Amino acid sequence: MALPNRKSGLEEQIEENLRKVYQxxxxxxxxxxxxxxxxxxxxxxxxx
Amino acid sequence: xxxxxxxxxxxxxxxxxxxxxxxxxxxxxxxxRNGAAADDLVQDTVVKAWNKIDHFxxxxxxxxxxxxxLRNTFYSDKRKSRREVADVDGSFAETLSEKPHxxxxxxxxxxxxxxxxxxxxxxxxxxLVGASGFSYEDAAETCGVAIGTIKSRVNRGRARLAxxxxxxADDSMEMTDKATMAVVNGMIPPGRFxx
Numbered sequence: 001m002a003l004p005n006r007k008s009g010l011e012e013q014i015e016e017n018l019r020k021v022y023q024x025x026x027x028x029x030x031x032x033x034x035x036x037x038x039x040x041x042x043x044x045x046x047x048x
Numbered sequence: 049x050x051x052x053x054x055x056x057x058x059x060x061x062x063x064x065x066x067x068x069x070x071x072x073x074x075x076x077x078x079x080x081r082n083g084a085a086a087d088d089l090v091q092d093t094v095v096k097a098w099n100k101i102d103h104f105x106x107x108x109x110x111x112x113x114x115x116x117x118l119r120n121t122f123y124s125d126k127r128k129s130r131r132e133v134a135d136v137d138g139s140f141a142e143t144l145s146e147k148p149h150x151x152x153x154x155x156x157x158x159x160x161x162x163x164x165x166x167x168x169x170x171x172x173x174x175x176l177v178g179a180s181g182f183s184y185e186d187a188a189e190t191c192g193v194a195i196g197t198i199k200s201r202v203n204r205g206r207a208r209l210a211x212x213x214x215x216x217a218d219d220s221m222e223m224t225d226k227a228t229m230a231v232v233n234g235m236i237p238p239g240r241f242x243x
Contacts, residue, residue, distance in 0.1 A: 010215055014206050015178045017159040022179035025074035034069050037091060041062075041098045 061110065062101050065094060068111050071180060075115055078175040079122045081164045089125070093118040112186045119172060119190065162212035170205030173198050 072093060076086035096117050097104075104113050163171065169191075176187040177198065188195040209215075 010210055011206060013215075014174075014209055017156065018163075018174055018178040020156060021160055021163060022071075022074045022078065022175060025077050026070040028070070028073070030069045030073065031087065033087070034090065034094065035066070037094055038066060038098075041095070 060101075061104055061106055062098055064110050065097060065114070068114050069094075071111060072114055072118055075172075075175060075180065076118060076122070078163075078171055078179075079119065079168065089118060089122055092121050092125075096121065109186060111180075112182065112190050115176070115180075115182075116190045116192075123168075158213060159209075162209050165212060166205055166208055170201050170208065173201035174205045174209075177202050 069090065072090045073086060076089040076093075077083065080086045080089055093114060097114055100117070104110065163174075166174070172191065173187060176182040176190060177184060182190065184195050184198050188198045191198065
């Protein structure tokens with residue numbers, strides 16, 4: 001019988017898990033060291 | 049060529065870097081598989097991007113540009129150190145979520161461990177295309193290879209994951225298609241077979 005033509009279940013599961021792996025870090029708060037770094041770089045620029 | 053300083057009234061594209069930090073950290077973690085190494089890699093990338101901003105074309109995809117610098121830095125560090133910094137069972141594993149998968153399909157922890165065992169190039173192709181939403185074209189440009197190469201890395205990465213997780217397409221079809229089958233069966237009008 002003809003099932004709807006779509007991605008295989010396996011492919012879907014893999015993509016769902018990849019997105020979860022990635023999203024978990026994306027949703028973390030960015031450590032302060034990066035904001036401090038950007039401020040430092042900006043300050044250096046201003047003094048040029 | 050336009051100046052990049054905000055003094056002349058043009059927005060400084062570097063102000064946009066901060067918005068890309070979360071995805072840069074996620075991409076870096078998928079490459080290094082170690083939280084501390086990932087953040088060091090992001091830091092180096094930010095400094096390089098800051099100093100090379102003249103090479104960025106305003107209006108183009110800044111995330112792809114930053115990811116290109118990030119991965120070039122990763123591979124050049126790796127060549128320099130000539131050693132594998134993978135920490136498959138250590139700090140990367142500690143970052144894994146322990147909670148069971150909501151529907152018990154694929155345990156997240158098993159998945160992440162399998163993912164960490166893939167070749168670097170397969171991991172990055174899968175993350176770029178499968179998770180961060182890059183087009184094949186952007187992923188190819190970011191990695192400096194042809195689109196076909198990215199496609200084959202994605203396919204080989206998927207196949208390797210399935211192998212490591214002892215999955216095969218048929219098993220998984222059975223698992224995930226139960227719901228579909230139920231819908232399909234439910235949609236068959238009563239009496240259809242008696243007509």
